[in-house]
Amino acid sequence: MAGIPLFAAWLFALLPQGSTIPFDDAGKQVLELVDRARPKNVKPSNELRQRLEPLHERVRLGGLELWVPKRALNEKLAAKDGPSAKEVQAHAAHLVALQREWLPRVTRAKDELAAASSALDVLERWTREFRGGRFPEARPEITAARQTVERLFFRRALADGAFAPIAIVAPTRAQFIGTIGAATQVDPTQRPRLHQEANRRATAAHLAPGCSVVAWTSSPEHATRDPLRDEAIDVAESDQNFVHTSAHLLSIELIPMAPGWWLEGLALCDTIALCRADETVCTGHADMHASSSLPGAPGALGILLWVTRHKSPFRDTFSPAYFAQPLRAAWAREGLQVFDLDKVEPVSRVEPPLLGRSAGIPSGVANGTDGAKRGFAELYRAYCAGFVHWLDQQRSKDEQALLDVLCAELARHPYDPQTALSPLYDISERLLGRSLGASNDPELDLEAAFVASLAAR
Numbered sequence: 001m002a003g004i005p006l007f008a009a010w011l012f013a014l015l016p017q018g019s020t021i022p023f024d025d026a027g028k029q030v031l032e033l034v035d036r037a038r039p040k041n042v043k044p045s046n047e048l049r050q051r052l053e054p055l056h057e058r059v060r061l062g063g064l065e066l067w068v069p070k071r072a073l074n075e076k077l078a079a080k081d082g083p084s085a086k087e088v089q090a091h092a093a094h095l096v097a098l099q100r101e102w103l104p105r106v107t108r109a110k111d112e113l114a115a116a117s118s119a120l121d122v123l124e125r126w127t128r129e130f131r132g133g134r135f136p137e138a139r140p141e142i143t144a145a146r147q148t149v150e151r152l153f154f155r156r157a158l159a160d161g162a163f164a165p166i167a168i169v170a171p172t173r174a175q176f177i178g179t180i181g182a183a184t185q186v187d188p189t190q191r192p193r194l195h196q197e198a199n200r201r202a203t204a205a206h207l208a209p210g211c212s213v214v215a216w217t218s219s220p221e222h223a224t225r226d227p228l229r230d231e232a233i234d235v236a237e238s239d240q241n242f243v244h245t246s247a248h249l250l251s252i253e254l255i256p257m258a259p260g261w262w263l264e265g266l267a268l269c270d271t272i273a274l275c276r277a278d279e280t281v282c283t284g285h286a287d288m289h290a291s292s293s294l295p296g297a298p299g300a301l302g303i304l305l306w307v308t309r310h311k312s313p314f315r316d317t318f319s320p321a322y323f324a325q326p327l328r329a330a331w332a333r334e335g336l337q338v339f340d341l342d343k344v345e346p347v348s349r350v351e352p353p354l355l356g357r358s359a360g361i362p363s364g365v366a367n368g369t370d371g372a373k374r375g376f377a378e379l380y381r382a383y384c385a386g387f388v389h390w391l392d393q394q395r396s397k398d399e400q401a402l403l404d405v406l407c408a409e410l411a412r413h414p415y416d417p418q419t420a421l422s423p424l425y426d427i428s429e430r431l432l433g434r435s436l437g438a439s440n441d442p443e444l445d446l447e448a449a450f451v452a453s454l455a456a457r
């Protein structure tokens, strides 16, 4: 008999740590708030966005939507009023600005560009009305502007029951955990992916296609027994986190067949363009050392799970200049310097190309220490952003940015799970007459030309 409590304690010690985060309890509370907000004659939907909609102020901005909870949980799982219009004004303005970055990446037609640009002007002015507690009404001219932008990005104006990609705001830790928990109650197949220890301090989570939740707070690093406690995030970091997450939402919708490194480079460049810096950890994981306990992304992109800020030579002041200085410092004829971030010492050099069709994680890194993986992840993050920015600076024969030319063609390729290799490589050869990551000749290859620009000090 006396053995039972001991056995129970032993069993408890074996439970995965994720079980201490109350995804289910908080999720049920959020769904209860949803049910209270839902009109009585409407049945609860099995589709996540439709299910969550009644709880949220839905701010439709064309290519993206901002969802703001009308009621949100506190750390005791009690409900309080959600954020005011004024508190989300900057987010709404950022979502409009983000779409402006994308206009030349989806169309070259001058009339279409002009119409969408004017429509974004209207929406931008509307976001300035987000001043007090109440959300401003979407007047007919606002709806017309939104539909113009939708027609550009989605080829049709969206009916009320259709959704553009959605960024949901979670003003508290409990609301963030609860929104994740609500998503896994609606779709239990997502439990293994989302009920993760890494979400204890993460500041963003991808709930379902076209839907992410962004947290305004983190949780104290050592408060493992108190996972709903809020820890403030600084405003600049919070803005970057919101924009970076939203940039991913829009890019995966518009160019789903782009390689992962291309999407990461774009998210970094767009965040830097809007916020003047990007110090985010893309997985939304706010710890000093990124965890490898997250489910792995495939191929070379999995390395980004090792991205960390701690002791990285690519952090603090370099993102506003798209990492030009540390990338140049890392370059040598023998390859790019990888640092072991745990020992803070150089360990190996990796030779470009790093972005080609068959490029993966260099074997020296894959078989190296965790510190070397972190070091390579930081280098790779900066390299992707640097390359995408460089493409944005280069012009084609008809004066288009090469980045726009390549994105616009990628945008013509719908998502196809049967195609493992991104069409980007063929597009580059066909439209620009240069390969990407296939040779070391700057005349023939875009990545080689980028590397040559690093070498030319």
Ligand SMILES: [Zn+2]
Pocket (backbone or CB within 6 Å): 244, 248, 264, 267, 268, 282, 283
């Ligand atoms: Zn990212």
